[in-house]
Amino acid sequence: MSESTRDLILWLIPGAPLAAALLLALTGKLIWKYKSHLPCAAAIAVSFVCSLILLFDILPKTWAHAGEHAEHVLSGPVVAVGYNWLDVGSVHVPIELRADAMTGIMLAMVTGVSLLVAIFGSGYMHHDPGYPRFFAAVSGFVFSMCMLVLSSSYLMLFVFWEAVGVCSYLLIGFWFRKPSAAAAAKKAFVINRIGDFGLILGIFLIWTTFGSLRFDEVFNADRLQTLAMTDPQLITTICLLLFVGAMGKSAQFPLHVWLPDAMEGPTPVSALIHAATMVTAGVYLVARSTPLFMLAPTAQMVVAAVGAITALIAAITALTQTDLKRVMAYSTVSQLGYMFMALGAGAAGKEFVGFAVMAAMFHLFTHAYFKALLFLASGSVMHSMGDVIDMRRFSGLKHALPITHWTFLCGAAALAGIPPLAGFWSKDEILAALFSGATHGEHRMFFAVILGIALFTAFLTAFYTFRAYYMTFHGPERFPEEAGHHPHDAPPAMAWPLRILAIAALGIGLAVGPTHLFGGTFHHTTGIPEGEHGMNFLMMGLSIVIGVAGWFLAKVLYVDKTDVPQTLARQFGPLYRASYGKLYFDEIFMFLVVFPLKGLAYLSELFDKYVVDAAVDGVGKIPGILSSAPQRLHGGFVQSYAFVMWIGVLVCVAFVLQALAGM
Amino acid sequence: MNTINGYLAVGAILFTLGGIGFLTRRNLILMILSAELMLHGVSLTLTTFSKLHGNNEGQVFTIFILTVAACEAGLALSLILNLYQKSRSLNIDLWSLFHESDLPDPLSPEERAPRPLPESTYENLPKLTPAGRPLELSRGDRKETATNV
């Protein structure tokens, strides 16, 4: 394949969705209207095909060229240069696309899931008046995500990091006339911004330290090594700052509060953005910066700790939620915590980094499929139940919605980690990485604790997932009034994506995990050292036991003895309320952040009104005050005017007099 | 201590007195007369200087002042009659409407009330024919005009 074809394919991946986004934004309402899904789906399909070509054809050719990979090899990525954007002093940031193995895998996943979500969305959003806007925003989002993954420098990554945030804002607040949706969109964006602050500081630091922002130049082996010896604190600081950005985007504690509220958006949006793609951008960033993180074990430990805390608190909160989508949202937060736990497991030692990062990315990959599936299935439930998603208002849907039922079951089992489904393999790899950290390396106690948290969270995950499943699909058949007489199952536009994703959830883990297909492809990523590909049977067994135990407990509580949960809730009253109330994080934020800011804003308003405005008004009043004295001269009497003239004559005469006297 | 030329001093005093009169009086006629008084003072000064310098320039200037004073008096009277027709009075206070909008009206409302026509204590005053218009006579008047012509 010639270079120009290669470049074309590379540029088509983000280019097609961009074209679709522009087309729909400009002409969607006029021309496409309720056929707006056609350009969007076509564009994403083109992207998908191109990314498959990239992954299976173009990239392997570069690996064959490079031969054996040492630890810090720079050649390898496919680069398609675009446009020389910034060339200021020492900063040279071109707009170019850089694709290596990690990029290829992520692109295939992103475009694949986006395509299925777009098709699903065409059925779900069928009668919505904002139909063209939806697909324009979805196309824009896919473009931004592809560009983010294909970016070759930190600055470009940041630009598209923000672009992804903007598209997320547009999509969460899609029904913007609903106040809660508009507020949720703002909340997501603002909290992302907090993370971005750290990210920007990290990028600044990278620039001042390395003099460049491009990945290939920053991850220069020799430079990094010297720096690691002279100033390790600097690298730790950079890594921590980058991680702050990842915390915002990937909803880690304490910046996780936006994700559950983001469920105000349409369900396809939740599936795409908050399960598969946008929230994984943080994981991608940390994985991409592995050469930096490798040299800062402290940062890696912080990453692991934050991930563990997040996983735990999200799982605890998900135990008691009654909104099906919220359960899925907290589950996403929890699984993202898992990914960060894995990324942090590399602190055990340099030889474990490769495996740890690979485990995290593998979990990201499988999680995308089964979480998207779960969200889409929830969307199908919502669609049939007339937009009701409170699990207390319906039950026993397994006969009314068969397709939704069995696809949801596949996804739930995958999430819980039941072999041989996808989630099992990836979760096992993470546990294995943590186990390696707990048994080797320098921070064994630390990783032992993390491992314990991970196992406990796995148990909780299985429990709440199947709780949701049983509450929705089992029990007596009950429909809410909004559903109408006869809730209909998903139409074909919605059913086929569900089926395809269910098959992926079933098989993809098995297909690429134990067969080392994923790991083998992944380790061609430049900058990631090669890691061992062991299968830890102890962890496998443990996770099976835990998964089944969680399932069993859920079955007991929600199918057999359905009155027990109420009793338990009453007995553990405060704990239940804490869990139901999302561990009061929103309230803490309100108290610590929002109220002080509101007070400050109020003070500023007072200052503005009574000091600044008064000063300005005072300046405005000065002419009036100054003129009020001479104003009295204008009483309207001719003789007053003559009087003033008289005084003028007096002054003139006095002046002449003075001149005379001077002579 | 120098002496002051007496004529010049008188001129200055007349000017000043005229100024006082203009600033103080409320009657339109008296104000105009005071202005004329100021002109007298100036004329006297000019004439004195003319004699002191030994040429006629000052007197020539005074003649022109005289001319202008005459024009001015005619026009001023015309204006005064206009004002009188509107306000029925020679009080200049009634014409103090051009004041700043923030300030109150200088005169009180009762002072602004239009004065009634003075009662004519004489009936049948002879009336002159207005210029340019034909005289409209009733039958009874014809006899009288015959005798008054």
Add this chain to the structure above:
Amino acid sequence: MNIILDHWHLLLPLLLGALAVWWLMPVGYQRPRIVGALAGIGALVVLADILTPKSLAAEAAVETVLFYVFALGAIGSAALMVTSSNPVYGALWFALTTLSVCGLFVLQDAPFLAASTIVVYAGAIIVTFLFVIMLAQQAGATNYDGRSRHPVGATFMAFILLGTMLYGLQLAGKDVERIGKNGPSATMSRVTGTRSELTVPAVVDGNAAPVGTLHGLGRALFGDYLFAVEMAGTLLLVASIGAIAMAPRRAQGTL
């Protein structure tokens, strides 16, 4: 303090004069006018001390006496005109002032001017004014004639101006005397800095035109200032047209 004492010749007459005028002003009630009269006379007497002409030597006696008579007449009539509460009396006092001023004109070698002033002012202007007063204010003195507007302020400012003028005249007194003795040009150019181009040449054609004669005045008027004369004539024409145009239209039988 010294300044006041140095200039008491000026300050005292000013003060007395101001008092006099203020006292005499109409204020709605009748004040004894004798006080004002005495103050005024006192002022004039003190002022007369520093005036010229004042010598009673033989050659200047007539002029001095006549000067004082006419000056007193002018100032007195002017003061009475300004402070009278009946406008008709005011107009008559003005006539008297005009006569006195014309007398002073005669003393200053301007007989023609005196005559023409009497004709124009006393003959035409004052008569016309009296006509209007008769027409408009048949009652004579009205209530607004009896009150003056801010008497103290006006008097004060006016006498300050008078003081500055007299002081200026006093400062320039030496130069004025020299002008009187020697003639113009040198002093004039010193004061104003320029030489006037319009001075009448000393001798034109044998008979030098002395100041004030009809002959000389006519020459100056129609010789050097012909253009101005024509303009003055045009001005009179325009003014009369204007007066006719502005005159109020009257309905039959009323004004």
